[in-house]
Amino acid sequence: MGSIRQRRPNRDGGAEQRNILAAAASGVAGFIGRHGGHAEAVFEQVGIPGERLGDPVLPLDLGAYCAMMELAAGDTGNDNFGLWFGQQFQPQALGLIGEIALAAPTLGGALQALAELFPFHQQATETRFASEGERVRLEYRILDGSILARRQDAELTMGMFANVVRTCLGPAWAPEEVWLEHPRPEAWRDHDKAFDAPVHFGQRTNAVVLRARDLGRRMPGGDLGRLTELRARLIALAGGTGHTPLLDRVRAEIRSRLPEGEARVETVAAALGMARWTLQRRLADCGLAFSDLVDQVRRELAAAYLRQPHIPLSDLAFFLGYSELSAFTRAATRWFDLSPSQARQRWCGIGEAS
Known part of the structure; x- marks a missing residue:
C-alpha cells in the first residue's frame, strides 16, 4: 500500500x-x-x-x-x-x-x-x-x-x-x-x-x-x-498530519478569531506555540507585518461574502471583526474603491437593503 x-x-x-x-x-x-x-x-x-x-x-x-x-x-x-x-x-x-x-x-x-x-x-x-x-x-x-x-x-x-x-x-x-x-x-x-x-x-x-x-x-x-x-x-x-506554511497558518488563526473581534498578534502567536516577537520576526522575514495579514484576510473574506447578497452588511462587518458598519465601509472603500453596497450591487447585479 x-x-x-x-x-x-x-x-x-x-x-x-x-x-x-x-x-x-x-x-x-x-x-x-x-x-x-x-x-x-x-x-x-x-x-x-x-x-x-x-x-x-x-x-x-x-x-x-x-x-x-x-x-x-x-x-x-x-x-x-x-x-x-x-x-x-x-x-x-x-x-x-x-x-x-x-x-x-x-x-x-x-x-x-x-x-x-x-x-x-x-x-x-x-x-x-x-x-x-x-x-x-x-x-x-x-x-x-x-x-x-x-x-x-x-x-x-x-x-x-x-x-x-x-x-x-x-x-x-x-x-x-x-x-x-x-x-x-x-x-x-x-x-x-x-x-x-x-x-x-x-x-x-x-x-x-x-x-x-x-x-x-x-x-x-x-x-x-x-x-x-x-x-x-x-x-x-x-506519514504525518501534513505541513502548512507559516503564512497560511497565521491566516487561518486570524480568520478563526475575527468573529470575536479584531485578531491580536499575542493570541495568534500563542495559538501557534511561539512568542509574539518570534512571530513578528518571522513575518518580517517574509516582508510582512501582522497587520498586513489581518487586512489581507479581511479583504479576501469580504470579497467572497459580498457576493452572497443574503448576508446583511451589518452581519458581515461583525463577522470580519468590525464593531461598526462604518469601519467596514471605510475598509471596503480602500480595498475595492467601492462601498460595500456598491460592490455588492456591481458584483451581484442587485441593490442592497441592510
Whole structure:
C-alpha cells in the first residue's frame, strides 16, 4: 500500500502537505448526479480524475477536494449540497478513520480517536475533543488559511461526525447544538432541520456538541485489538498530519478569531506555540507585518461574502471583526474603491437593503 504523501510548492518557497484520503468523497459522483449535476464536469474543473475516487486510500489535495464540494453545490443548484451529503454519509464509507471510530469500545473512545487521528486522514486540519461541564464537543477546522471557500466541507464533516454518534446512540439521536464557522447561509433553516438541533453560525470553529453522560455508552462493533491495528495502518499510510506554511497558518488563526473581534498578534502567536516577537520576526522575514495579514484576510473574506447578497452588511462587518458598519465601509472603500453596497450591487447585479 503506497504512501499518500504529496508535496506542493507554496508561495513561501517551501512545500506544503495537505492531503485527504479519497474515502472522504465516497459516493459523491452519484450524489451529484441524483441532484441534477454533472459529476465528471465538476471533477474536471478541480483537476481530480474521477477514477481516483474509487480507491479510498489514494490521496486527494485538500484544496481541490474543498473546491470540488463548492463547485458541486453550484453545479447542482443545491446551496446546501454539503449539508445533505454529510447527513447520508455513514462512518463505514469513510475508510480507515471511519473504521477506527466504529472499532472504539465506547462512544467517548470513538470521539477521542477521531480527535487524535482525523488529521492523519485529512492533513492540515485541527480536531479537538473539548469538555465543558455537562457537555462535550468534537471540534474541527482546516488550518490552511489559503483554502478560503470551505463551507460545504464544514457542513458535510459535521454530518459525518453526527452519524458516528448515531451509530452508538441510535438514528433518532440529535446533538445538543452544532457550530459552524461560516456566516449563516440563505437556506439556514434546513440546518436546524437536518441536525434536529440549534445551529450557530459565525463561530471560531466547527463543532458537534453532545452530553458528557453518553460518553460511556458501548459502541456496537467495539474491538480494541482492531482499533490498535487500524490506528497503526492510518498513521503509517499518512506519514504525518501534513505541513502548512507559516503564512497560511497565521491566516487561518486570524480568520478563526475575527468573529470575536479584531485578531491580536499575542493570541495568534500563542495559538501557534511561539512568542509574539518570534512571530513578528518571522513575518518580517517574509516582508510582512501582522497587520498586513489581518487586512489581507479581511479583504479576501469580504470579497467572497459580498457576493452572497443574503448576508446583511451589518452581519458581515461583525463577522470580519468590525464593531461598526462604518469601519467596514471605510475598509471596503480602500480595498475595492467601492462601498460595500456598491460592490455588492456591481458584483451581484442587485441593490442592497441592510
